Amino acid sequence: MTDKTSIETSRDQEMFPTLTAAQISRIAAHGRVRHVEEGEVLIEAGEQTARLFVVTAGQIETSAMSGTVQKTVAVIQPGMFTGEVTMLSGRRGVAQTTATEPSDVIEVDRADLLSLVQKDSELGDILMRAFILRRVMLIARQFGDVVLVGSIHCAGTLRVKEFLTRNGHPYSYIDLDRDDGVQELLDHFHVSAADVPILICRGKVVLRDPTNEEIAACLGFNDAIDQTHIRDAVIVGAGPSGLAAAVYAASEGLDVLVLESNAPGGQAGSSSRIENYLGFPLGISGQELAARAYTQAQKFGAELMIAKGAKQLACERKPYAIALEDGASVPARTIIIATGAEYRKLSLDNLYQFEGAGVYYGATAMEAQLCGGEDVIVVGGGNAAGQAAVFLAQTAKRVYMLVRSQGLADSMSRYLIRRIEDNPRIDLRSQSEITSLEGSNHLERVSWRNNATGEMETRDIRHLFIMAGAIPNTHWLDGCIALDMNGFIKTGPDLSTEDLAAAQWPLARAPHLLETSLPGVFAVGDVRGGSLKRVASAVGEGSIAVALVHRVLHE
Numbered sequence: 001m002t003d004k005t006s007i008e009t010s011r012d013q014e015m016f017p018t019l020t021a022a023q024i025s026r027i028a029a030h031g032r033v034r035h036v037e038e039g040e041v042l043i044e045a046g047e048q049t050a051r052l053f054v055v056t057a058g059q060i061e062t063s064a065m066s067g068t069v070q071k072t073v074a075v076i077q078p079g080m081f082t083g084e085v086t087m088l089s090g091r092r093g094v095a096q097t098t099a100t101e102p103s104d105v106i107e108v109d110r111a112d113l114l115s116l117v118q119k120d121s122e123l124g125d126i127l128m129r130a131f132i133l134r135r136v137m138l139i140a141r142q143f144g145d146v147v148l149v150g151s152i153h154c155a156g157t158l159r160v161k162e163f164l165t166r167n168g169h170p171y172s173y174i175d176l177d178r179d180d181g182v183q184e185l186l187d188h189f190h191v192s193a194a195d196v197p198i199l200i201c202r203g204k205v206v207l208r209d210p211t212n213e214e215i216a217a218c219l220g221f222n223d224a225i226d227q228t229h230i231r232d233a234v235i236v237g238a239g240p241s242g243l244a245a246a247v248y249a250a251s252e253g254l255d256v257l258v259l260e261s262n263a264p265g266g267q268a269g270s271s272s273r274i275e276n277y278l279g280f281p282l283g284i285s286g287q288e289l290a291a292r293a294y295t296q297a298q299k300f301g302a303e304l305m306i307a308k309g310a311k312q313l314a315c316e317r318k319p320y321a322i323a324l325e326d327g328a329s330v331p332a333r334t335i336i337i338a339t340g341a342e343y344r345k346l347s348l349d350n351l352y353q354f355e356g357a358g359v360y361y362g363a364t365a366m367e368a369q370l371c372g373g374e375d376v377i378v379v380g381g382g383n384a385a386g387q388a389a390v391f392l393a394q395t396a397k398r399v400y401m402l403v404r405s406q407g408l409a410d411s412m413s414r415y416l417i418r419r420i421e422d423n424p425r426i427d428l429r430s431q432s433e434i435t436s437l438e439g440s441n442h443l444e445r446v447s448w449r450n451n452a453t454g455e456m457e458t459r460d461i462r463h464l465f466i467m468a469g470a471i472p473n474t475h476w477l478d479g480c481i482a483l484d485m486n487g488f489i490k491t492g493p494d495l496s497t498e499d500l501a502a503a504q505w506p507l508a509r510a511p512h513l514l515e516t517s518l519p520g521v522f523a524v525g526d527v528r529g530g531s532l533k534r535v536a537s538a539v540g541e542g543s544i545a546v547a548l549v550h551r552v553l554h555e
Ligand SMILES: Cc1cc2nc3c(=O)[nH]c(=O)nc-3n(C[C@H](O)[C@H](O)[C@H](O)COP(=O)(O)OP(=O)(O)OC[C@H]3O[C@@H](n4cnc5c(N)ncnc54)[C@H](O)[C@@H]3O)c2cc1C
Pocket: 236, 237, 238, 239, 240, 241, 242, 259, 260, 261, 262, 263, 264, 265, 266, 267, 268, 269, 270, 271, 272, 273, 274, 275, 276, 277, 308, 309, 310, 311, 338, 339, 340, 341, 342, 361, 362, 363, 383, 384, 387, 473, 476, 524, 525, 526, 527, 532, 533, 534, 535, 536, 538
């Protein structure tokens, strides 16, 4: 039988493996041998140029901030190597690397390391596994260059936490209402409790209620990316379809850039457990799936710009160009639009007041933690709403599920309907609609009406999950591309002769399967009219589109 200690030991060995002499000599072929003196700093925390060191004699140490204290992360001895996922992304590292003895090391640059990971599958596996486990450890032990000061009663805090988590960025969290010594920290940085969420970035820059874009800029998420050269493919959106396209395109040697207005994962990133995706019989959280796909895309060399939304498509000339929200413009030979859709909001005047403070559009472990032991409401009759209800019922006292239709049969998978029916904690209210929300800083009370009987009900409920259908993210296309009557993108055989004539389709051939009314511009996943609105179909379409991109590039 395997005991816990041996599992931990084998995990430690995977996180900090000792390479064989043969493996070290294969790495040496990609790097340069150096002697370093005791006390020499090989990498500063926050340094942009990612480099890996293999120790062949002596000892080096990595250390990082944990809250406001510098702590040792790992001691690297002969045969071991430094580095974590920033080696793949090119982002600034969070740890400092220092020689603690006179040492001999092999230094490998990021570009050489990427080529090694792709070509040498044995070393690629060892390095990738170690990098990923080390990042998980940094996150779990709250090592990192970011301290977030916030409050569970503050919507902005939840947003910042979600942004950092979905970007896999480690941070220390200090709660205004629970942790001691907060005042000293606030005084030190000349901020007050009224400024939360406060992000202290690399111990220097203090951001008050920052936007996601400001956080990405402060942490240098996009600094290593060249936005100016013409890419084979620019993928807009890093949900499942965009990430799949990125993995396939980059692994097939295309020069790929992904633009993501928020963080990787898309809608799936807010799913607590995806159970119908092939190969995961026990289910997988959307965040984990996205994190794996993101690392996989980077392994093959895809680059991903975070918190950089596409604002407009310049479609009148080639190469096409995508204007970003910050005013920059990215040129592209082909484009894959994977911008998905967003949940419909309820038409209640004060809804925005409670978003993140009792009103949520996703149900992950983070939200479940906030409403444990309380009554909650889930609005919506689709699979996402069904999953949220089943998931929240594990920790909530009671889940009221409100749907406008007469039942769930037309909109939800049978397996979920059965689980909802069998769950004594879920109370399904059909033909029901929310009429008002009340509360001051946080949602406190919700009223709804049964449209069949006219009966009103009001309950003291502090948590409302809205999952009521989707609106496509196509506003930025601005007349460049044919859309259907609901604003989803028309592709391939769905484009009528009239659509093509209106778009002045210039080619003798008809549009390819996932091609839009603009040659070389494809649409995949939820943003595409007629798509299935499932993770598997989004991933499938993202990968199929890459085969068609190749065809267009060869035309
Ligand atoms: C809570 C929840 C649970 C779900 N559970 C399941 C499930 O169990 N099984 C299943 O099969 N399906 C599930 N779904 C549906 C599934 O998540 C979607 O079908 C899938 O995510 C669609 O992927 P996508 O890449 O097409 O779009 P999305 O996931 O919507 O991703 C689009 C991405 O594009 C970005 N974006 C938007 N506009 C721009 C712009 N202008 N510039 C740059 N980036 C932009 C967005 O920020 C987003 O990251 C669930 C959905 C939700 C919300």
